[in-house]
Amino acid sequence: xxxxxxxxxxxxxxxxxxxxxxxxxxxxxxxxxxxxxxxxxxxxxxxxxxxxxxxxxxxxxxxxxxxxxxxxxxxxxxxxxxxxxxxxxxxxxxxxxxxxxxxxxxxxxxxxxxxxxxxxxxxxxxxxxxxxxxxxxxxxxxxxxxxxxxxxxxxxxxxxxxxxxxxxxxxxxxxxxxxxxxxxxxxxxxxxxxxxxxxxxxxxxxxxxxxxxxxxxxxxxxxxxxxxxxxxxxxxxxxxxxxxxxxxxxxxxx
Amino acid sequence: xxxxxxxxxxxxxxxxxxxxxxxxxxxxxxxxxxxxxxxxxxxxxxxxxxxxxxxxxxxxxxxxxxxxxxxxxxxxxxxxxxxxxxxxxxxxxxxxxxxxxxxxxxxxxxxxxxxxxxxxxxxxxxxxxxxxxxxxxxxxxxxxxxxxxxxxxxxxxxxxxxxxxxxxxxxxxxxxxxxxxxxxxxxxxxxxxxxxxxxxxxxxxxxxxxxxxxxxxxxxxxxxxxxxxxxxxxxxxxxxxxxxxxxxxxxxxxxxxxxxxxxxxxxxxxxxxxxxxxxxxxxxxxxxxxxxxxxxxxxxxxxxxxxxxxxxxxxxxxxxxxxxxxxxxxxxxxxxxxxxxxxxxxxxxxxxxxxxxxxxxxxxxxxxxxxxx
Numbered sequence: 001x002x003x004x005x006x007x008x009x010x011x012x013x014x015x016x017x018x019x020x021x022x023x024x025x026x027x028x029x030x031x032x033x034x035x036x037x038x039x040x041x042x043x044x045x046x047x048x049x050x051x052x053x054x055x056x057x058x059x060x061x062x063x064x065x066x067x068x069x070x071x072x073x074x075x076x077x078x079x080x081x082x083x084x085x086x087x088x089x090x091x092x093x094x095x096x097x098x099x100x101x102x103x104x105x106x107x108x109x110x111x112x113x114x115x116x117x118x119x120x121x122x123x124x125x126x127x128x129x130x131x132x133x134x135x136x137x138x139x140x141x142x143x144x145x146x147x148x149x150x151x152x153x154x155x156x157x158x159x160x161x162x163x164x165x166x167x168x169x170x171x172x173x174x175x176x177x178x179x180x181x182x183x184x185x186x187x188x189x190x191x192x193x194x195x196x197x198x199x200x201x202x203x204x205x206x207x208x209x210x211x212x213x214x215x216x217x218x219x220x221x222x223x224x225x226x227x228x229x230x231x232x233x234x235x236x237x238x239x240x241x242x243x244x245x246x247x248x249x250x251x252x253x254x
Numbered sequence: 255x256x257x258x259x260x261x262x263x264x265x266x267x268x269x270x271x272x273x274x275x276x277x278x279x280x281x282x283x284x285x286x287x288x289x290x291x292x293x294x295x296x297x298x299x300x301x302x303x304x305x306x307x308x309x310x311x312x313x314x315x316x317x318x319x320x321x322x323x324x325x326x327x328x329x330x331x332x333x334x335x336x337x338x339x340x341x342x343x344x345x346x347x348x349x350x351x352x353x354x355x356x357x358x359x360x361x362x363x364x365x366x367x368x369x370x371x372x373x374x375x376x377x378x379x380x381x382x383x384x385x386x387x388x389x390x391x392x393x394x395x396x397x398x399x400x401x402x403x404x405x406x407x408x409x410x411x412x413x414x415x416x417x418x419x420x421x422x423x424x425x426x427x428x429x430x431x432x433x434x435x436x437x438x439x440x441x442x443x444x445x446x447x448x449x450x451x452x453x454x455x456x457x458x459x460x461x462x463x464x465x466x467x468x469x470x471x472x473x474x475x476x477x478x479x480x481x482x483x484x485x486x487x488x489x490x491x492x493x494x495x496x497x498x499x500x501x502x503x504x505x506x507x508x509x510x511x512x513x514x515x516x517x518x519x520x521x522x523x524x525x526x527x528x529x530x531x532x533x534x535x536x537x538x539x540x541x542x543x544x545x546x547x548x549x550x551x552x553x554x555x556x557x558x559x560x561x562x563x564x565x566x567x568x569x570x571x572x573x574x575x576x577x578x579x580x581x582x583x584x585x586x587x588x589x590x591x592x593x594x595x596x597x598x599x600x601x602x603x604x605x606x607x608x609x610x611x612x613x614x615x616x617x618x619x620x621x622x623x624x625x626x627x
Contacts, residue, residue, distance in 0.1 A: 051428070054432050055431075055432075056428050056431055056432070072434075075432060075433070075434050076434075078432070079432075080428070080429060080432040082426065082428050082429055086426070086428065087425060087426045088291075088293075088425070091291060091424070091425050091482075092291075092476065092479065092480050092481055092482050092484075092485050093421075093425065093480075093481065093482055094480075094481070097482075098425070101421075101422050101425070101426070101429070101433075104418060104419075104422055104430075104433050104435070105432075105433035105434055107418070109419070110415060110416075110418075112417075112418060113418075137480040139480070153429075
C-alpha cells in the first residue's frame with residue numbers, strides 16, 4: 001500500500017435517495033488534527049455525507065477509510081454526535097445514563113457499565129459543565145444542556161475522530177462558546193473533529209479547515225485558502241444574491 | 255360477592271387461570287414499554303390481528319388444539335406480518351400507518367375466512383377455536399400454563415440479557431449503530447419478542463384486543479416514573495393488575511368474554527394515570543398552571559400598588575381600589591383579600607388598599623429577580 005498522509009479518505013462517494021443523487025462523486029482527504037467544518041446550503045448533503053462515512057447510510061458507490069482501514073475495524077476510535085433533535089428527549093432516563101451510553105461500545109455485548117465507567121462519565125460531565133445535572137431527567141434539559149450531554153457522551157468514547165451534526169442549532173451562546181472551546185481542546189490533543197455547520201459568520205473564528213459541499217464537493221482545505229468568493233458562489237449558487245450581505249461579511253478575508 | 259371471590263381463589267382451575275393471566279399481563283406489560291417508546295404502539299395491534307390465520311392454519315394442519323401447535327402457528331404468522339410490514343416500508347412509498355392498516359386487515363380478514371371455514375367443517379375439535387377472537391381465560395388449562403410460562407420466561411430473560419442494547423437502540427438508533435450494535439437486527443429482535451408476548455395472551459385476551467395489553471400498561475407506567483427499569487416493572491405490574499382483575503370480574507358473569515373486561519380494567523388504570531399522576535398528570539399540571547397564573551396576577555397587583563406609591567414617596571400608601579381595578583384585569587378584590595391573608599397588603603378603610611412593610615420587601619425582591627433574569 002502506498003503511504004497515505006490523510007487520516008480519513010473518502011473516495012468517489014455517491015449517495016442517492018430513490019433516483020435522486022444526494023451526494024455525487026465526493027473525494028475528500030482529511031489530515032489528522034484539524035477542526036473541519038462541513039458547510040453548504042440546505043439539502044447540500046452535509047448530514048448525508050457524515051452518515052454515509054459512518055456506515056449509517058449505504059452509499060451507491062465509493063469507499064471511506066479511516067487510518068487506512070475500513071470503518072468497521074476502527075469504529076471504537078470514532079465518536080458520533082447526531083443532531084440533537086433526532087432523539088426523543090422524553091425518553092425515561094437520566095443524564096448520567098445517556099452519558100454512560102458512550103461506554104457501551106467499549107463494553108461490548110451484555111456487560112453492564114461499572115464503577116470506572118461511572119467515573120469517566122462524571123468526568124465528561126464536568127468537562128461540559130454539567131456535573132450538577134448527573135441525576136436529572138433528560139426531559140428537564142434545555143437545548144444547550146441537551147447538546148452538552150451529547151458531547152459528554154462522545155467524550156467518554158475516548159475517540160480519535162469526532163463527528164458532530166449541527167451542534168450549534170438551538171443552543172444558547174454560552175453553550176456554543178463552551179462547545180467550541182472543547183473542540184479546540186480536542187484538536188490540541190491531536191484529535192480530529194468534523195462538524196456539520198451552517199453559519200458562515202462564525203466559520204473563520206471556530207474552524208481551521210472547511211469542506212464546501214453542495215451535492216458535489218466544491219472545495220476542501222484550510223479556511224483561508226478555500227473560503228474564496230468564487231467557491232462560495234459555487235457552493236451557494238444563485239442564492240449568493242439572496243444572502244449577499246452574509247457573503248460580503250465573510251468575504252472580508254485578510 | 256366476597257365469598258364468591260374467596261372461593262374462586264381456592265379453586266384449582268381458577269388458580270391456573272390467575273397464574274396464566276399474570277404471565278400474560280407481566281410479559282405484555284414489559285415488552286409493551288419498548289413498543290411504546292419506539293413509537294410502534296400500533297405494531298402490536300397489527301401483529302395480534304395477523305396471528306389469527308396462523309392459529310387457523312396450525313389447527314387445520316394438526317387438527318388439534320394443542321397450545322404449542324396453535325401458538326407456533328400464531329408466532330409464524332405474526333413474524334410474517336412484521337416482515338411484510340418491514341418490506342412494504344422499505345420498498346414502497348406507502349406511509350407506515352397505511353402499511354399497518356393493510357397488513358392488519360388482510361391478515362385478519364383471511365383469518366376470519368379460515369375460522370368460518372373451520373367452523374363449517376365436521377371436525378369434532380373445532381368448537382372453541384373462536385375464543386381466539388375475544389379471548390376466554392376460563393379455557394386455560396395446566397398445559398397451556400406450561401407453554402405460556404416457558405415462552406414468558408424466555409422473553410423476560412432476553413429482555414434482561416439485552417437490556418443495555420435494547421435501551422440504547424430505543425433511545426438513539428444511529429448512535430447505537432456507530433457503537434457497533436446492529437441496530438436493525440436488534441430492532442427486529444425486539445419486534446420478535448413483542449410477537450411472542452402477544453401470542454402468549456391470545457387465548458385469554460383474543461386477537462382483537464390483545465394490543466391494548468401491550469400499549470396501555472406502558473402508557474400508564476410512563477406517567478408515574480422517569481426511569482426505564484421502573485417503567486418496565488410498573489408496566490408489568492399494571493398488566494398483571496388489569497388482567498387478573500379482568501379475569502375475576504368476567505368469571506362472575508356467565509359467557510362474559512375476558513378480553514373486553516381486561517381492556518376496561520387497563521383503561522381505568524390509564525385514565526387514572528393520565529389525570530392524577532404526579533408531575534405528568536393532566537390534573538396536576540392544570541393545578542400548577544392555575545397556581546402560576548394566580549401568582550402572576552397577584553404579583554402584578556403588588557407591583558401596581560408599589561408603582562402608584564412611588565409618586566407618594568410612601569410605599570405603604572393606601573390607594574382607591576377603583577384605580578387598581580382600572581389597570582388590572584378584574585377580580586382585583588379577591589386577589590387583594592388573598593394577599594391580605596398573607597399579610598402582604600392592608601386596607602385601612604373600605605375600598606382602600608396599600609402594601610404592608612412585608613409587601614414592600616416582597617416587591618423589591620421581585621424587581622431584583624426580574625432584573626437578574
